[in-house]
Amino acid sequence: MLRTKALIIGGGPAGATAARFLAGSGAEAILVERDLSYVKPCGGGIPSTALEELGIPEEKVTKRKITKMRIVSPKGESVEVVMKGGHLCITERGEFDSHLREAAKDKGASILEAEFIRFNDIGKNIISTVRKKSTGEEITIKSDYVVAADGITSRTASGVKSPNCGSLYTISAYIKPTPSPSSPPTRGGEIALVPSPLMGEGDDACEFWFGSNHASNFYSWIFPSQGYSSIGTGSKDAKELSTFLDRFIKRRFGVPLKDFAPLNFSKKTRAFRIPLWEGNLFNIKNILFAGDVAGMVMPITYEGIYYAMKSGEFAARSIIEGKPDIYKKLWKSRFKTRFLLMSKIRNYLFKDDENIEKFVALHKRPEVQEIAMRLWLKKEAGSGSLISYLNFFRHFLKI
Numbered sequence: 001m002l003r004t005k006a007l008i009i010g011g012g013p014a015g016a017t018a019a020r021f022l023a024g025s026g027a028e029a030i031l032v033e034r035d036l037s038y039v040k041p042c043g044g045g046i047p048s049t050a051l052e053e054l055g056i057p058e059e060k061v062t063k064r065k066i067t068k069m070r071i072v073s074p075k076g077e078s079v080e081v082v083m084k085g086g087h088l089c090i091t092e093r094g095e096f097d098s099h100l101r102e103a104a105k106d107k108g109a110s111i112l113e114a115e116f117i118r119f120n121d122i123g124k125n126i127i128s129t130v131r132k133k134s135t136g137e138e139i140t141i142k143s144d145y146v147v148a149a150d151g152i153t154s155r156t157a158s159g160v161k162s163p164n165c166g167s168l169y170t171i172s173a174y175i176k177p178t179p180s181p182s183s184p185p186t187r188g189g190e191i192a193l194v195p196s197p198l199m200g201e202g203d204d205a206c207e208f209w210f211g212s213n214h215a216s217n218f219y220s221w222i223f224p225s226q227g228y229s230s231i232g233t234g235s236k237d238a239k240e241l242s243t244f245l246d247r248f249i250k251r252r253f254g255v256p257l258k259d260f261a262p263l264n265f266s267k268k269t270r271a272f273r274i275p276l277w278e279g280n281l282f283n284i285k286n287i288l289f290a291g292d293v294a295g296m297v298m299p300i301t302y303e304g305i306y307y308a309m310k311s312g313e314f315a316a317r318s319i320i321e322g323k324p325d326i327y328k329k330l331w332k333s334r335f336k337t338r339f340l341l342m343s344k345i346r347n348y349l350f351k352d353d354e355n356i357e358k359f360v361a362l363h364k365r366p367e368v369q370e371i372a373m374r375l376w377l378k379k380e381a382g383s384g385s386l387i388s389y390l391n392f393f394r395h396f397l398k399i
C-alpha cells in the first residue's frame with residue numbers, strides 16, 4: 001500500500017494544478033491519470049490573464065494568439081470586438097495538460113499512469129484502489145485527502161453518491177479544409193479556409209455563432225489554431241448534435257463537413273458532455289471535488305479551464321491549511337456572484353432567438369463590449385463590473 005498526504009485523481013487542469021500547489025508547499029502528493037496521452041475534446045482557449053495569474057508561461061503553451069472576437073446573431077447580425085487588456089491563447093489540450101503535469105512533477109508531485117477504480121474506505125483516512133496502466137496491477141493508496149478531479153465522466157463522484165450536475169452535449173472537430181478548385185491555394189502549408197465574407201486567411205478572430213437551428217442553449221464556435229481550427233457546437237439533446245454541426249458548417253462555410261479533410265491527429269468529430277453549473281458540490285469530508293466533476297464551468301461562455309485550475313488551487317490551499325471546509329468558502333467568495341449573474345443572463349439569452357438578437361445588438365455598444373471584455377479577460381474584476389454588466393441587461397433588455 002502506498003501512503004501519501006494527498007491523492008489527486010485526474011491529471012487535467014484541475015488535478016494537475018492541485019498537485020502543483022500541494023507539492024509546491026511541501027505536501028506529499030500523488031497524481032493518478034489514467035492516460036497520459038489523452039487529449040480532451042476542447043477548444044483550448046484560455047485568456048492570457050488567466051495564464052499569467054496561474055504562473056503558466058504563455059509562450060510555452062500557446063499555439064495561436066487571438067485578439068478579436070466575432071459574435072453572430074441568428075439573423076446574421078455580426079459584432080466584432082477587439083480584445084483589450086489581454087487576448088485569448090489557443091492551446092493544444094494534450095500538450096497543455098502535459099505541461100501542467102510536468103510543472104507539478106517539477107515541484108515534487110509523483111505522477112502515476114493509473115486509473116482510479118474505487119474508494120475502499122472513507123474515514124479518517126481514505127483508501128483508494130487504482131489500476132496501473134502498464135501492468136494492470138491494482139494498488140491501494142492511503143491518503144489524508146483526495147482531490148477528485150476526474151472530469152465530467154467522474155467515477156469518484158459516483159463512488160460517493162454525490163449530487164450529479166446537469167450537462168449539455170457538444171460535438172467538435174479539428175478541421176483543415178480540403179483545397180478545392182473553389183478555395184484559394186495554401187501558402188507554405190498554412191491553413192486556407194473556404195472563403196467567407198467574415199474570415200480571411202490568418203485572421204486572428206475567434207467566432208461565436210448563435211441560432212437555435214444549429215445550437216441549443218449553446219453557441220457554435222470557431223477557434224483558429226496553428227494550421228487548423230477547432231469548430232463545434234452544443235445542444236441539450238445529444239441526438240441533435242450531428243445535424244447541428246452540419247447546419248452550422250453549411251451556414252458558416254457554405255459547404256458540408258465532408259468537404260473538410262480530417263487532420264491526422266484527430267478523429268473527424270467527437271461528442272462530449274460539458275457541465276451545467278449548479279454550485280452544489282465542493283467537499284464530502286476530506287474528498288474535495290475540483291473542475292468539471294463539480295460543474296465549475298462558466299454559464300454562457302462555457303469556459304472551464306481557468307475555473308478548473310482555480311478550483312484545483314483552492315482545493316490545494318484548503319488541504320495545506322488542514323481545513324477542507326474552507327474550500328467552498330474560497331471558491332464562493334471569488335466566483336459565486338459571477339456564476340450566479342451569468343446563469344441569470346443565460347436563462348434569458350437561450351429562451352429564444354429573439355432574445356439572442358437583442359443580446360448581440362446590445363454588444364454593439366462600446367461600453368457593453370468594454371465591460372464584457374473586462375469580465376472575461378480580467379478575472380479579478382470586482383463586483384462593480386458585474387453589477388454594471390447586469391445593469392445593462394436590466395436597462396436595455398428588461399431582465
Ligand SMILES: Cc1cc2nc3c(=O)[nH]c(=O)nc-3n(C[C@H](O)[C@H](O)[C@H](O)COP(=O)(O)OP(=O)(O)OC[C@H]3O[C@@H](n4cnc5c(N)ncnc54)[C@H](O)[C@@H]3O)c2cc1C
Pocket residue numbers: 009010011012013014015032033034035038040041042043044045046114115116117149150151152153154155170171172232272273274290291292293297302303304305306308
Ligand atoms: C468541446 C469542448 C470545448 C471546450 N472548449 C473550452 C475552451 O476553449 N476553453 C475553456 O476554458 N474550456 C473549454 N471547455 C471546457 C474544458 O474543457 C473543461 O472545463 C476542462 O477540461 C475541465 O478540466 P478538469 O481538469 O476538471 O477535467 P478534464 O480536463 O476532463 O480532466 C480530467 C482528467 O481525469 C482523467 N480521468 C478520468 N477518469 C479517471 C480515472 N478513473 N482515473 C484516473 N484519471 C481519470 C482524464 O483522463 C482527464 O485527464 C470545453 C469543453 C468541451 C467539451
